[in-house]
Amino acid sequence: MGLRVLFAFAALVSQASAASETVFKTRLNGWYKCSDHTFSDQGSSDGQYSECATMSAPLCYPGICKTPQFADPTVDIFVKRMLATNGNPKVATNIWLLQGGPGYSSSPLESSMLDLFAQLNETVNIYTMDHRGTGRSTFLDCVAAQVTTTGSPNGKEIDLEEIGSCARELENEYGDLSSFSTTSAATDLKTFISKYTNGATTIVYGTSYGTMLVERLIHLNPPGVTGYVLDGVATASGASADKFFFMSKRDIDFGIVGDRFFALCSQDATCSSQFKKPNNLPQTLRGVLTQFEKDPKSACASLMKEVKNMKDYPTSTTLSITLGAMLTDEEQRKLIPPVVYRLKRCETKDVDVLRQFINVYNTFSGASSQDDSYYSPLLFNLIQYSEMWEIPQPSMAEMKKRTRSTLLRTGAELYSQHYCAFSKEKSQCATPEQQVDAQTTHEYAENLLDTLDGDKKELVTFNTSSHGALMYTFLDGGDAWTPTCGVKIVASYVKSKGNLKGWTSRAWPECRPTT
Structure with a gap:
């Protein structure tokens, strides 16, 4: 099946800046030689281009919060870099890569750092950081309350009954948790760029939640930063409320992107031949969901009870959420049409195949990586419910x-109770019953682009990518080890030092179609 999927995007903004710096104490502990790959499951660590350090930063920056007398007044910020080996690193262009999340460390970006480093012939300095609360930086966790342990009710994900005790612990540890806000993390970045880099041209890239961090950095106007790259835009500051990115509106976003995905089936000869009008793919799925609601104990509906962590939900809800999760994955989304086809037909042979599919899906969705130890679910929830809801x-x-x-x-809606517990809001709380980038839809990039002042900005849309163009815009004929379209385009932007003049007229390499 030759199904082309319209998905991710990158908004690129060029901005000259100069700003005065607020004076406060920081200290750098580094630099030390360290492995290019932190974890063995992400690649060989034979090379040692990298150096690592930590910056001791204020728990509370002026104007954001005040440090309680009982709290440790500093936090550690972990930073990793690869210095130019071709040319003088003291005058080389600096590139920062910022991870998404919120709550994820920078370690998944290490392969992209190496790809970009090679693409630019090792002529640049590449940096990344674990934003405060994650990874090797001061980690936001409830050690005393012992929540989100593997023995906790929901494992690493916080349970409703754990939120109260965890909140009390964090308040006793840090006081005002705006110390772990996006603005605090962006101020860490501005501080590091100002104090501990070479003062040369700097370009900052962020993906997913990292775009929110980059957008906050734009407001802080750091000196020396000449360009920004926002990949999978998860922010639209300045836009009206109906155009703003909210995690609480993600079902609307998934619906929009799902419709685009379904439309691509009708344009594909093989896919459309299995879903003939009027029973096209969305109509067929709608019929399956209706049937599941009417007869949740039917052979195929009852299979939904085998989906991991979903046995307590209605079978139709489980199916919609499972397919929604598949939509965000580069490979799994290709299975949506055949899964829907077999669920509709639901013969004995289909039940056997679907059961095997669910077993594989459960294994995949429950799989863990070494990176997981650096993920802070508490920071994810803190920022999601205070800044993105x-x-x-x-x-x-x-x-x-x-x-x-x-x-x-x-x-x-299933997360509403968590929102209520984290926010302490009671008014609306009750017990709940890339252009195909479902996580950050194309419209948010357009909305942010419209709100940015000036004309030194450009929107680039990828037609064949899942969430995060730097990682998932594979070249046609390439493999997972070939530099992506996103890497090549960001490298080109870096070479221009953030100057968009004439840059957008170039022909980009053909990305691999989804099949």
Whole structure:
């Protein structure tokens, strides 16, 4: 099946800047030679281009929060770099790569750092950091309350009953948790760029939540930064509320992207031949969901009870959320049409195949990597519910309406109780019953582009990528080890030192179609 998928994007903004610096104490512990790959499951660590350090930064920056007398007044910020080996690193262009999340460390970006380093012939300095609360930086965790352990009710994900004790511990440890806000993390970055880099041209790249961090950095106006790259835009500061990126609206976003994905099936000869009008792919799935609601104990509906961590939900909800999760994965989304086809037909042979599919899906979705030890679910929840959720949350009726109006979904209404527990809001809380980038839809990039002042900005849209163009825009005929379209385009932008004049007229390499 030759199904082309329209997916991720990158908004690139060129901005000259100069700013005065607020004076406060920091200290650098480094640099030390360290392995290019932190974890063995991400690649060989034979090379040692990298150096590592930590910066001791204020727990609270002026204007953000005040450090309580009982709290440790500093936090550690981990930074990794690869210095130019071809040319003088003291005058080389600096590139920063910032991870998404929130809550994830920078270690998954290490392969992209190496790819970009090679693409630029080792003529640049490449940096990354674990934003505060994650990884090797001061880690946001509830050690005293012992939540999110492997023996906890929900394992690494915080359980509703754990939130209260964890919140009390964090308050006793840090006081005001705005010390772990996006603005605090962006101020760490501005501080490091100002104090501990070479003062040369600097370009900052962020992916997913990293774009929110980059956008906050733009507001802080750091000296020397001449360009920004926002890949998978998860922010739209300055946009009206109806155009702003909110995690609480993700079911709406998944519905939009799901419709685009389904439309691609009708354009593909093989896919459309299995879903003939009027029973095209979305109509077929809608019929399956309706059938599951009517008869949740039917042979294929009952299979949904075998999906990991979903046995307590209605079978139709489980199917929609499972397919929604598949939509975000570069390979699994290709299986959505055949899964829907077999669920509709539901013969004995289909039940056997679908059961095997669910077993594989459970294994995949439950798989862990060494990176997981650096992920902070508490930071994810803190930032999600304080900075990325509608406040106050819409009524439960509205949340349910959003969820149930889409064929592919995340089930945002299922997180309403967590929002209520983290925010302490009671008014709307009750017990809940790339252009195909479902996680950060294309519209948010357009909205942010519209709100940015000036004309030194450009939007680049990739037609064949899942979430994160730097990692997932594979070249046609390439493999997982070939530098991606995203790497090549960012490298080209870096070579221009953030100057967009004439840059956008170049022909980009053909990315691999989804099949």
